[in-house]
Amino acid sequence: MKPIKIILNPIAGRGYGARSEPALRRFLNAEDVNFDLAITEWPGHAIELAQQAASDGFEIIVAAGGDGTTHEVVNGLMAVAGDGVAGTLGVIPVGSGSDFANTVGIPPDLKGACRRLAHGQTRIVDVCRVAVDDQSPRYFDNTVNVGFGGRVTYEALKVKWVRGMALYLPVVLKTIFLSQSPQMTIEYGNQKLEFPAMMVCVANGAREGGGFFTAPNALPDDGLLDLCIVQEIGKMAMLALVPRFMDGSHVNHEAVTMTRTKRVIISSPDDLIAHADGEMLCTDAHRLEFEILPQRLQVRC
Numbered sequence: 127m128k129p130i131k132i133i134l135n136p137i138a139g140r141g142y143g144a145r146s147e148p149a150l151r152r153f154l155n156a157e158d159v160n161f162d163l164a165i166t167e168w169p170g171h172a173i174e175l176a177q178q179a180a181s182d183g184f185e186i187i188v189a190a191g192g193d194g195t196t197h198e199v200v201n202g203l204m205a206v207a208g209d210g211v212a213g214t215l216g217v218i219p220v221g222s223g224s225d226f227a228n229t230v231g232i233p234p235d236l237k238g239a240c241r242r243l244a245h246g247q248t249r250i251v252d253v254c255r256v257a258v259d260d261q262s263p264r265y266f267d268n269t270v271n272v273g274f275g276g277r278v279t280y281e282a283l284k285v286k287w288v289r290g291m292a293l294y295l296p297v298v299l300k301t302i303f304l305s306q307s308p309q310m311t312i313e314y315g316n317q318k319l320e321f322p323a324m325m326v327c328v329a330n331g332a333r334e335g336g337g338f339f340t341a342p343n344a345l346p347d348d349g350l351l352d353l354c355i356v357q358e359i360g361k362m363a364m365l366a367l368v369p370r371f372m373d374g375s376h377v378n379h380e381a382v383t384m385t386r387t388k389r390v391i392i393s394s395p396d397d398l399i400a401h402a403d404g405e406m407l408c409t410d411a412h413r414l415e416f417e418i419l420p421q422r423l424q425v426r427c
Contacts, residue, residue, distance in 0.1 A: 130216065130243070131179035132163040133172050133199055135191030138221040143191055146220045146236055150190060153237050157244035161188075166195070176202025186214045186426055188243065192221015197266060197403035200423065204253060204265045207422070211250070214424040216243050222282075222336060223404050226268045229331035229346055230427040246426050251346040253422040254330050257415045258400075258408050267423070269334040269341070270407060272392055272400040272414060273308065273325035274356070277301050278335065279401035280409065298335075302365055307358035308396035314353065314387040322358035324381075326392055328416050329354065332374075334404070341384070342374030349420035353390060355383040390416045 136144035154161055166172050176199040179187045189199040196217055203212040218239045219227040230249060233239050256270055257263040282297045307322040329341035329352040344352035359367065359381050370376040377384050397410040
């Protein structure tokens with residue numbers, strides 16, 4: 127195997143990234159993987175490292191971290207690819223959620239992920255592009271959640287000592303009682319919806335937040351964005367609805383609309399908060415425009 131680039135986020139998983147490095151090296155060496163490892167030092171550094179690695183000719187560039195690290199590496203790869211197909215992404219999940227890895231079938235354990243990196247196949251998946259207000263567009267591989275999910279992420283990022291569902295569930299409960307439903311206009315296809323919305327999830331993958339199947343039928347290679355639109359409901363109704371996202375049964379709730387599209391625009395006179403792949407996208411946006419880019423990313427999985 128030609129050399130691959132490993133981009134390790136040491137603070138992924140509340141520090142598990144750094145603690146996993148010795149085992150990561152050991153498992154990769156056991157699989158005879160020829161690799162060069164770089165460690166991120168600041169937010170956004172993985173974007174720069176991925177761009178440089180792609181420019182240097184590395185055929186596989188691996189995000190060793192959580193969904194946020196993968197998000198940055200994807201943005202680096204897409205910046206180099208332009209309108210073409212991006213270089214091959216690998217993922218070693220050592221973060222809090224690792225939802226994209228789950229979507230493409232990468233094992234959640236370190237040894238299994240390293241083995242898959244060494245012996246897996248290449249799959250081509252879609253990438254999504256989002257433009258916030260007048261900012262330059264950026265890319266995401268899994269989900270953007272506007273409203274409730276964005277607020278959950280905002281609160282979760284304040285917590286430094288736990289990871290996984292032990293992190294997300296208490297934050298979700300807190301957010302239920304703190305959140306408000308902004309007035310939203312949602313435009314897709316020939317539809318224009320206007321009402322206060324608890325949240326809108328724009329999804330390329332089925333799962334977010336380490337175990338919430340917000341778009342349970344989403345496929346990362348079907349050329350479509352899956353939308354989960356939840357209208358405003360009362361706090362007690364929210365308390366009953368949110369657990370249903372863990373098995374996907376929320377799709378049958380009367381306040382929930384599930385649909386698919388290639389483009390969608392979400393706008394509001396109110397401030398919109400959103401996450402992209404588990405990282406904050408915005409806290410006070412008024413317009414978000416989304417587009418699917420079919421078959422634009424190769425993944426080793």
